[in-house]
Structure formats: structure tokens, C-alpha cells
Amino acid sequence: MKKRRMYFRMITASLMRRRSRMLAALLSIAIGATVLSGLVTIYYDVPKQLGAQFRNYGANMILTANDEKMSAAEVRKGTDCIDKEDLVGVAPYRYENVRINEFPVVAAATDLSGAQSTSPYWSVDGEWPSAGGELMVGANVAEKFRLKTGGDITVNFTPEDIETGDEPVADNSLNFKITGILDTGGSEEDYVYMSLEDLEALTGRAGNISIAELSVSADSEQLAAYAEKINKTVPAVSARLVKRVTASETTVLTKLQALVLLVTIVVLALTMICVATTMTAVVAERRKEIGLRKAIGASDKSIILEFVGESMLLGFLGGVLGTILGFVFAQEVSVNVFNSSISFRPLLIPITVIASIAVTAVSSLLPIRSATEVDPALVLKGE
Template sequence: MHRRRWLIHVVLRALSHRKGRTVLLLAVLAMASSLATALGIVSYSMEKRVAEEVRKYGANLIIVPDSARLDVGSGGLNFGVISEPTYLQQRQVEDALAKSALKAERSFHLRGALHHKDADIMVEGVNFSDVRRLFPWWQLTGNWPTAGEVVVGKDLADRLKLKAGDIMECAGKAQTMRLRISGIVSSGGEEDGLLFLALSDLQRALGLEGQLSLIRLMVTAGGETLKKSAASLQMLLPTAKVNEVRQTARTSEGLLAKVKLLMLMVTAVVLISAGSSVAGTMSTTVLERSKEIGLMKAIGGTRWEVMLIFCGEAAMLGVLGGVAGYLFGSVIAQFITRTVFAASAEFVPWFLFVSLGISLFLALLGSLGPMVSVFKLDPVRSLRGE
């Protein structure tokens, strides 16, 4: 028989001989590595999700007129009622953007109210081609509008009992329009309560040619670069306010940080207690088996060879515990993300190695002390039963 196979065989025999202790150690190792794995998977997949969310929300810089107040609610961007409507000049903004040489996708917005059937409804003028590119999560039933057509937010459509194909008549300050509804849009955000029409149409209807109330920019950069871009744009647009949009992600990030901290502390405690419990169990095992160790040395095992057998046991426990910990940890991660974040965790295969590493490290570190005593044990005295 091959030496290595024999070693594994002996290790398995020894482990199955002391089932209770083996199960206990396996449970401890699996628990420690599963918690660490769960922590890793949760933060990995949630961080990815938050990053995705940031990207999904499209704009990471917005430009609003200086006097406008920016109100941020949870889950989306709500703009508080502008007491004294002020506007940005479209041309001025375009010039500034060209001058700043910022690589950014842009979308121009004009917010206003139109009169429809004795009531005012909130309307937003946009370039639909920009919208389609920048806000891919808008779900549209029907078609994107062509000239003279609009899309209606889902909530608004429900309220006014509108459906695709209907014609609605809206009156602005400057002119009245007959608009055909080409589709119903739903985004899960404030867009659901708005009517969208082409920017130039709204500008004409409100008599605000060349005016904008909001510009959303998607700069392909993050962190410091983004701050710098914002600052440089601000210099070029003294009448406007350039804001970074991180708020949407901030709530999730805060929650994630708290959960991570909690798990980190729990994991640290568990790792320490697991390590000491492994050390304790292993040293009793070695004490109990000192005769066996003495025998192995007496029949010709060198100190290293005998230690290898016992290290093999620890390593075997570590591997088994690591695999179990990975499986269990994935389940825990799934549970946490489902209950806390209402999302599903990702399946991350390479965390198996993290889990294995932690479990092996704990098992070997815990048996470091016992291994030294195995190494030093005197065969004559241990065989005599001292």
C-alpha cells in the first residue's frame, strides 16, 4: 500500500475511533469557518449589489439651479417643491460640459406642471433617447414615444385611468397640446407619478425655451475623481449647484457596514473560542494517547513521522470542517441576505478555499501546543505509563 494512502487510512481510523470528540471538533471548526464564510459572502455579494445599484441609479452627479432645494428621500430622488422656480440655461450647461472635458453621459430634465381636466399634473420633459440609455430599469408597457406622444407613469395612469392609445389635452402657460399616450412606464420610484414628454415640447408649452431644471450626469469615475469632477463643473457653472448622488446607496451601505461589524465581532469571538477549544480537545487527546505515541516512537517512528500522523488528523479535521463550514456558511449568508437585505446572496465557489483555509488554520494552530508535546514525548516513560 502507498505510504500516503496508509497515512490517510490510519488518520481516518483514529478519528472514527473517537467519534464523539471528532464530531465535536468538526462542529467547532465548521461553525467558525461557516461564520467567516457567511460574513465574506454577505459582504462580497452585497457590496457588489450596492455598486450595481449605484450604477443602476445612473446619475452620479446632478446639476440643479442654485436656489433649488435638493430633497432626498429613501429609495429615490424627490425634489422638494421649488418655491421660486429657477432654471438653468441649456446652452450654458452644454458649454460648461464641453469645456470641462468631462467624460459623461448626460440627460436634461425640465420639471413643470400642466393643466389637465381641471387639475395640475407634474410633467417632466426629457430626451427619450437619453432616458432609454441612462435609465435602463424603466419598464415600459407600450412603445417609446415618437413626436407628439408621451409616456405616463404607472401611478398617474391608474389615478387618471389612462391607457396607451388615449389622447389627452394639456394646457401649459404658453400653449395647449394634444398628446397621445404611447406607453405606461414604471420604475418603482417617483417616475411613476409623472407624465413624460419630449423636452422641447415641454419647453415650448411652458414658454421656457432653452431652460432646464435638472441635469443628470453619469461620470465613469468614482470616489475622489468624482469629487474633483463635481468641483471643476461647479467652477464653470456659478449659477448652479453640482451635487454628488450617493444617497441612494448610502442607506444600504450603512446597513451593510453594521451587519458586517456585528458579524465580524461574532466571528472573532467564535474564532478565538474555537481555536482554544480545538487546542484544549487536542491536548487531552494527545495526553490520552501518549502510550500510542510512545509505541510509535518505540517501533521506529522518528519524531517528525509521528508528528505527521497527528498533524494529519488535525488537517483532516480542518478539511472536513472547512467543507462543511462552506456549505453551512453559504446557507447562513443566504438567510442573512434574504432577511436583512431582501436579496439573495451569490453563489461564490472560491469562498470554499477561504473556508478551508480558516478551518485548516484553526485546526493546525489549535494543535500546535499538543504537537510540540508529541514531538518531545519520551517513548520509554510514556510506555511505562508515566
């Protein structure tokens, strides 16, 4: 018991007395540990965070009707198969032919906030419609009819399937306020967009959903699993993956993750070597002390034990410090780059601490070994 107390006293005393040297060594160990915990956290978080960025490409899954009919409820049942956290957005679309100034135009009705999240790349000059009676028009339509944001417009719809006899069919018409002009570089520019409720009011009936776009944050395997699950649970709906988006996302994401992994390994290897050289220098400095101890009768084993214990204590402190700094670093990166906070991985604490203890212990072991082989008389004499 006494012996152990003495041992700890010797270790801590040597750390305290040689404060500035040890602080420098501690700093380098802490930096090493920071790199380890920070980069590993980033490595694990990159796919998730970048995956969210890839959702900029828009929907990666579409739901279509199996037999021409798909109700909003069935779409909802389908989307319920996907974990809430993974589902970035759902936009069910219903298309109808309407008329503006007696010219036919395709009206797309959707859940507008859902469409905003499934198609983040849509560039809207003005605002997205938020209330009823508001309309967003595609750039081509706007050009054709010379429509401006803020203007008013009447949209007509001719009901087809209502029995009216010989009477001419009366048009349904509704007034809209144009809130924005849509520019996508695709065929969306030929449509006008409104909310599902408005289209229902305009057509006078609840229609079927033609297609639903889903933006799901998941890797390709998970996506395929979701698609299968939806196909199984909701027979009326057929879920398909947008291959162009999913296939490319997988390629790019794999490469990026490999890049971060490789960079982590290189940085880690180099910092570990830096820590090792620092420890070697720290030990080599103290050859004289070792010689003195040996001269007054200390065994090699006790010297090695003490020095290794000392460096392990150093490794432990550096590891703890590094874990904290590493998390702070990863958090900074995540906030700056991805605007979202990072999830803390408790498992990283023991891993980082143990790794830094192991590296410091091993890197001090080698120079101590060679130091203990020295003849004390020679060292003390100053040769």
C-alpha cells in the first residue's frame, strides 16, 4: 500500500516539477487525441450530413399508381412505411388541364411545403404560395402570357364528366394571385402550381394523385428496402427509385467517405509519429536521472515501470483533453460546413483515451529500454 502511494507520488511529482516540458508533451498528445476523436467523428458523420446535402438533387423515390388510381390516403399509407427521421419531404402531385386566357395549361397541385423540400433546387422569383388562392407559374407560362409576380389571374376549368344534357358546360373559374415565377431549367417551367385544396375547389371534385415524389435520406440499400416495404404494404401504389439520383449519390458519397477515411489515416499516422518523437525526446532528456537511480540501486524494472506509468498518466490526461477538443472541433466543422450539430459518440471517449495511452506508453518504452542499458557510472560522469 505504501509502495503504491510512493509510486504515484513519484509519477505526479515528476510531472509537476518539470511542468513546462511536460505541458509541451501533454499538448502534443492532446493534439494527437484531438485529431483522432475529431476526424473519426467527422468520418462517421459525413455520410449523414452530406447525404442531407445530396437531397438537394430532389426526389429519389417516386410513388405511382398501379392501376391509374391512387388516393391521398394511400400515398400517406406508403410514406408511413418510412422512418420519420429519414423522410425529408413528400410531394403528392395531381395534374389537371386548365385554361388561362382560353389557352390550355397543365396545372399541378401539390402539398406546397412538401414540394419545397423535395425540390430544393427550384429557383422561385418571388415567393412560394402559402395561402389558398395563390399561384406559382412556370417561367415558360409566365413568358407566354406575360405574367408578373403580384398580378391577378383567372384560371378556368371545364368539367368533363358531368352530365349536362345539351346545355353547354359551364366553366368553373377561380381567381388567383401570382406569388412567384418558377425557374428550373426543366419541363416544370410549363406548369402552374397551386395547392391541392385550390385545385379541388376549381375542379369541383377530389381527384386522384398522379404521382408522389419522395425525398428520403438513406443509402441505396435502405432505399430499396423502403421501396419493397411500400410495394408490399400498399398494393395500389408502386414505389420506384429515381435511379439517376440514387446511383450517382452512392458513387459520390462512397468516394467522399473514402477520402475522409484516407485523410484521417494519414493525419493520424503522422500525428502519432509526432507524439512518439516527442515522448522519445522527453525520455532521452532524462538519461542522467535514470543513471542516478540505477547508481543508488533501483532495478531496471522499477525504472521502466515508473517511466511508463508517468507517460501513461500523461497519455490519459492528453486523451481526455483531446476527446473534448476533438468533439469541439467536429462540432465546429459540422456547424460551419453543414449548419447542423453533430451527434456525440460516447464510445469514442474510451477509444481515444486508450489509444493515446497506448501510443505514449509504447513510444516511451523504447527509449527507456535503451536508457536503462546504460552504465550509471558513465552517465553520471557526464559522457
